Structures are given as structure tokens and as C-alpha cells.
Amino acid sequence: MIMKDVLISITGVQQTPGGPSALELVTPGRYGQERDSICLTYEETELCGMAGTTTTFHISPRRVELKREGTLNAEMIFEEGEKHYFLYETPAGSIAMGLNTNRIQCRLGRHGGYMEIDYTIDANEAVVGRNRFHIFVEEPKESHIGDISWPI
Numbered sequence: 001m002i003m004k005d006v007l008i009s010i011t012g013v014q015q016t017p018g019g020p021s022a023l024e025l026v027t028p029g030r031y032g033q034e035r036d037s038i039c040l041t042y043e044e045t046e047l048c049g050m051a052g053t054t055t056t057f058h059i060s061p062r063r064v065e066l067k068r069e070g071t072l073n074a075e076m077i078f079e080e081g082e083k084h085y086f087l088y089e090t091p092a093g094s095i096a097m098g099l100n101t102n103r104i105q106c107r108l109g110r111h112g113g114y115m116e117i118d119y120t121i122d123a124n125e126a127v128v129g130r131n132r133f134h135i136f137v138e139e140p141k142e143s144h145i146g147d148i149s150w151p152i
Helices: none
Strands: 004-016 019-034 037-043 053-060 063-070 074-078 083-090 093-109 112-123 126-138
Touching (some): 004 037, 093 126
Antiparallel strands (some): 004 019, 083 093
């Protein structure tokens, strides 16, 4: 799969018993598409509390796999209407969690696009939060002087 440089904009909203919280991140990353498979990868930042972690999405028509490797480790599988379990490994310890995907919307093509995933996370069968993230992927645009510039 040929990967190219892209700009990734992520907005995440988490609804917990303590109320909603949101996080926005704009970061460079790599993106590739081959047949019915898409790969998107980027380095996490200190802002997200995951510095030293690489996040990779493998996207297929009915399934999205998220893999985090580094300071934090997890392999999450998103499939609408399906529940999957995963181990979330942090420097403080590991916890087994359940993930139930409510909805996936994906409009990604050769030049980028967007994806939205709405899901619920539980620990020991008790819901700990409902999350939704929007990811926008776009190729860098060339400026008039020939340098690569990232849109704002």
C-alpha cells in the first residue's frame, strides 16, 4: 500500500457520568488506500495524554480496527451492532474493556475525506462512557511558492 502525507483533524467527544468533554487535535499523518482497505496512521501528542504512542486505523467496508502501540497499547474493533472486547494497557496497569459500536460513517477516498464513529465503552459490564469521534483527512495543498503548506 502506498502511503502519503496528510493532515488529520480529530474531534473527540466523550460523555461520562461526570458530563461531556471534548478534545480537538490537528496533526500530520500518513494515509493510503488499496482496493477495499484504507490505512491511516499518526503519532499521538502530549495534549491527548498519549505521547509516545502511534495510532493506526485499518478501515474496511464494515469494520474499523484501531491499534495503539507505544506508551499505551490497545487493539479496538468497531463493527456496527457488534460488541468486542479489548485490553487497554497503560503504564499504570491494564484493564479489560468492552466496546459496542453504535454507528460508523465513512466517506474516505483516494484524497481523504471523513469518518465518524459513535461507540460505548464498558468495564466489567458497567458503561463508563459514550464516545464519538470525527476524523477529517486531507492532502496538503501546495502554496504559490512551491512549498507544502497545511490548510488551517
